[in-house]
Amino acid sequence: MTYYAGLDVSLEETAICVVDEDGKIVKEMRAESAPDALHDALKRLDLPLARVGMEACSLTAWLHDGLTQAGWPAICIETRRANASMKAMPNKTDRNDARALAQIMRTGWFRQVHVKSQQSRRWRSLLVARRTVLNHMRSIENVVRAITREDGIKLGTPSRKDFAARVREMAGGEPELMAMLEPLLAVLASMIEELARLTKRVLDIVKNEATCRQLMTSPGIGPIHALTYRATIDRPERFARSRDVGAHLGLTPSRYQSGETDITGKISRCGDELGRTGLVEAAHTLLVRGRKWSALRAWGLAIAERRGMAKAKIAVARKLAVILHRMWVDGTDFRFGKEALA
CATH class of the missing domain: 1.10.287 (Helix Hairpins)
Structure with a gap:
């Protein structure tokens, strides 16, 4: 029999719910919101836990690191999808939230969040x-x-x-x-x-930091922007494709499609706001203050002529996110390209 645990973390205490593979509640309890206390509580259960899930919050990284080091299969899940499941509960309580998280772990209906170093x-x-x-x-x-x-x-x-x-x-x-x-x-x-x-x-x-110095070879990227991108991405290998970074930072258009309705909206603004803001600032520097020619700047200015500077900054920020990731993975400096002869 396989078991799954859901942890609803609050500042002082964590509500714990354990269910079996059929969804039946096996155990419910509370423990202090600290890695050692949670480890002791889970160990006393003496059950083979396949997943131990918790919602992303300010304590999650600390608890996740502690539980993982103790050998537990800890998983941090995305908040919006967890909230969608929790809304099915008629009453909002820590106990019900832990039950919902346990069922999410059992069904596998979750999106795992990368816990940064x-x-x-x-x-x-x-x-x-x-x-x-x-x-x-x-x-x-x-x-x-x-x-x-x-x-x-x-x-x-x-x-x-x-x-x-x-x-x-x-x-x-x-x-x-x-x-x-x-x-x-x-x-x-x-x-x-x-x-x-x-x-x-x-x-x-x-x-x-060698990676930051490498990223700074790109126009518009200063020390603040380089460290922001470095801290946001953390590990570049977690993205299978460089173009996924733009969507991860919320720089791609949102979409609503239902039947004959298909609307492409503004950028989604999902993901890390600090990293997204840093890239938009870098794009502004590249387009407005920069003077050195590059294929990226020429591309951005062409968009600005057709669609306006605001849209051009977002487009350049999205492309910068992709280029910086590729530079990081390949270990190469920024390529300015060759200016076309008049």
Whole structure:
């Protein structure tokens, strides 16, 4: 007899449900959400588990690594498909979710999610921390602009390092106004220092990471974009075809087809948002700021003439995702191509 386990993970406790190959519930219990505690709970069952499934969440990678190292056939499954099955339950409880996950493991109706290596997860956390600081800096700058604009002061477009000086120069004659702005400028100065520290950490990593340096031979790809792509893909061999990377990052059109209806929509936006955003930023740099000729840039500019720059950026981002994967697999640098003679 073969058995299957479903784990509904929450921050403190995990609901566990075990079913046999006929779908009959054999055991239900709860355990602490920690690898050792889950290992002990599953070991006490003394049953041959074919699959131990859990839904993707913030604790999944840690638990998956621990259970796999302990010898359990742990599987992380995609959230949307799991939710579709869980909606069949009339009541939303941890116990019912664990039951649904166990049945999903038994039927095989799931899409397995790749669990990234610990190093890639840490790189991604560093990039998320840097982006968070940058986003909050922009928010503070926008608040300062809004406050000064109410007094008719237009700050223009100074660089980030000159922003505080411009504010003090233009609003320094208003003591009451500066009493509100100085705390914001002090916070902004501190965040600029921390952003520089996080950026230096990224640059140090890229300097010693051969794959990132290889990816940076592509136009538009800087250190931040290279490490983002490296951390997102993690292992290039998990994609059978390079063109699958574009769909994995949500850069391919969504589609709705039913009977005579067949609608091709905007990009799906599935997958890793950080990696997708990084590629779109790289495409913007390549098309708008880049000056060196390449077959990729010429192709993108031709699309921009026909369909507009917004669509061209998405198309170039999708092609960049494919090209970077091929470069990584083949161990080659970017090929600019030969410019046609006039």
